[in-house]
Amino acid sequence: MQYPADQQDQRFFGHPKPLKGLFFTELWERFSFYGIRPILILYMAAMVIDGGLGLNRADAAAIVGIFAGSMYLLTILGGWIADNWLGQARSVWYGSIIIALGHLSIALNAFLDSFFFYFGLILIAAGTGLFKTCISVIVGTLYAAQDSRRDAGFSIFYMGINIGAFLAPLITGLLIQDNGWHWGFAIGGVGMLVALLIFRFIATPQLLENSAKYGTDQSWNTVVAYNPRAPKIVAVIVAIAAVMITLVSMGVIQIEPVLFATYLTVIICLCMVGYFGYLLFFASLKRKEQYQIVVCFILLLAAALFWSAFEQKPTSFNLFAHDYTNRQFFGFEIPTLWFQSVNALFIITCAPLAAWLWVKLGRANKDPSYIVKFVIALLLAGAGFVMMAMASQSVIEHGQLVSPLWIISSMLLLTLGELCLSPVGLSAMTKLAPAIIRGQVMGLWFTASALGNLMAGLIASKATTLAIVDLPNLFMKCTISLVIGAILLFLLRGPIKKLMATEPSPSPSQEA
Template identity: 45%
Template sequence: MSNQTNTTRTDDNWFFGHPKGLVTLFFTEMWERMSYYGMRALLVLYMTGAVTGFNPGLGWSQLEAQAIYGIYVGMVYFMVIPGGWLADNLLGHQKAVMLGAIIIMLGHFTLAIPIDQTFFLGLTLVVLGTGLLKGNISTIVGQLYKPGDVRRDAGYTIFYMSINIGSFLGFLICSWLGEKIGWHWGFGAAGIGMFFGVLQYFYFRRLLGSAGEKPNDMPEATRVKYLKWSRVSVVILAAVVALGLFGFINVDARLFAENFAVFLTVVGFSYFAYLFLFAGLDTGEKKNLFLLLILFIAAAAFWSGFDQSAGSLSIFARDYTDLSVGGYIIPIGWLQFANPFFVVVFAPIFAGIWTYLGRINLNPSYPLKFAIGLGFMALSFIVMIFAVQLAMEIAAPIGMQWLIITYLIQTWGELALSPVGLSAFSKYAPKNYVGQMFGLWFLASAIGGVLAGLLGGEALDKGLESISPVFEFMIQYYVVIAIALVVIAALGIAKSSDPAEKS
């Protein structure tokens, strides 16, 4: 977080009772998520599609495609950490968001080029751009509110609605174009969506005021040194990407995904350890940091199930689900916009529940809310086990209501966990580490994304027969972690240092 005064007034309630800068961030995030989820809905389908016939894909195996999907999702969220560091120390959060949006747009347009060799280059650009944008735009949301502003949690929930409106548009437009006309048309539509996001942010950035405008104060010599090493890192990354594009680097995707999951986990715990031991935090800040560590672990587990939507559940929809509606075969990706639709419907309800419970001093603690989210995730995969058993019994495609019910339950879990987690990491991040703490929040998404790819590949490796054992394993670890969170909440093991807050 920059060392600057936030000019946001507590009486600024222009946008649904919230600061006017929220409208700029709302629509920027909406278009970015339209491009991200629209492209992601096509990713595994494109990689596993037949290489001949209408709309040919890459023809890769489920194990390979799901692993690459997991690596991509993991990389997207892992790069939020260096993106947060760059914003905190060199760019400021506002400039980082602008630069990230432009790079994302270029990445999607690269994917739209109908040449297989540009596939990984496009993914790399989207990864780098998202690393600059994703965590930093969430950081700016938090900086719109002064400390103690009771609107903060509700503000993040409104912001979260923008994510789901954008993903709804992405599934609707990109899935139809990609599946019905051509994969690269869908990728191009994602780029056009991000183009609108760039324009919107450019013209309405002034509404943000000073929130996230400047990086942390530091000696000019230190800033110059950081800039030098940042440029060196970009050159090295460009060289690695070029070697990969020209076939000089060949990697076993699944082995890489396994090692990447271990690496991300080590990075996460190591950074928490660094903050505890060497960041000079006081007792209250360390107490807050322990709370965030608990939420970090739970969030990683949650996303390993949630990110099955564009992986194993997408393939289940393609291979084992009847997608006909009135004689028309709907795009596979259209099933996924059940989630953003349900979020738009239920987000105000959840926001109202938390606000009401807070007013009467009965708001559940953060660990308890996360336990509720994981409980819903476990329940969703119980539904899927019944769906798999039915598909095996009738040996024919089953109704799409099974997936819709699954997405509904997962949405309830998402609303209990994700916007609440964003709020917690904004509220309890140590001073001068806000951007990097958001990076850790998204690192949990990275770990979950890689695990989603690995678990999805295992589930689909042998068709229907291999799905249930993997889903049963996932249910078990969701339940175990949820029970642990309930115990932590009951014993008060992870409480914030703010006596006015329940943690």
């Protein structure tokens, strides 16, 4: 349904008012996540005498990849739970509580055993699986299918994510430098509590008011396809997870992080293909909806390739900043974690411009298709890795630390690519996915991020074992992969347009 202009909610900078509450909920949840993520590899790789866990860098990088990958992988389960049991709003609420308990568990690690550190990571991954899928779906329900503000709304929402991502490393970088690792972990827990309260007491009332006043999509507050077996299925999954965690903690099952990440990557690839096959042939979809699922699958593959490069930031880029970058600035040593804020700063700066550009092009019916935007994203990411290859070569040739401008320039190119892919991809999934499986398709979108994070962890584990002389070659291999992916995606643009043109489409400018 397309609401008449005079009936549209435009109370938040021309967008629906509930976007404001969701904006700040996501901001503080992402503050909590980005407050701890860049610390992980540094904390795990630090010597025990320095307060760390004393792991080798390859294992630490693989664990970061497994953590981030599992977090996104669990969004499939989170989407299914939302669609079949809890609904979007309650899933966000319970997910917030589980994430907060995860931060509490990590805090207990300072006084008890390292088990609580890993258990906290598991809780954060599980809670985020519920939270992240559903809050994005709720944003999508604020707009009618043909509302030209949709992409811009997701860009604004994405800017909120990055305000949290910008502030967190700055604060945690100073806290761990002066007070130790666990102060950095604690501030993330505070951020999650703030997010939980904002969603309960600000975002939810705004959503209820919006639905009552404008008659907008209320699927955020309902269960699309309630399944009475869902609670039992979830209970079985939780029981199996509890048994596995117990066996690992007792040493009955030994886990090799790099090998585990490799197997998990292969399993995810197979599961993605199998699950899309199930949705395509057994989810009772109409012909048009099946075509839309095919387009979603192609976009997901491109997104996974992009994230495998982009998510080098908290691992190989983080270590490059620590080991090979001149961080002295007028006698002050810039904390390594501060470089993790660079990406978010560029997002905050550029996201409003991207939102304005998509709206302007959309109104002129010249908005680039999803495929074209994804191709641009892959090429920009490839250019970013060329910069890192050149920076590595400079260290080799001159035998000294390089300027921070190298890694900053690389992050700028990656950020521009991110703006062409991530908010646009979120918008595409909420638009293309049939309503009855919307949460599951959004979960699959985040599964592409899971796959990308796992591959990024494997690449980083490789990078940590290589000498500096080998890094230019590794970074150039990433560039070549991204360029090949962009070429293949561009070649598929024509067939996809023909596929989507077999039946009338609600938005021709966004078909491919």
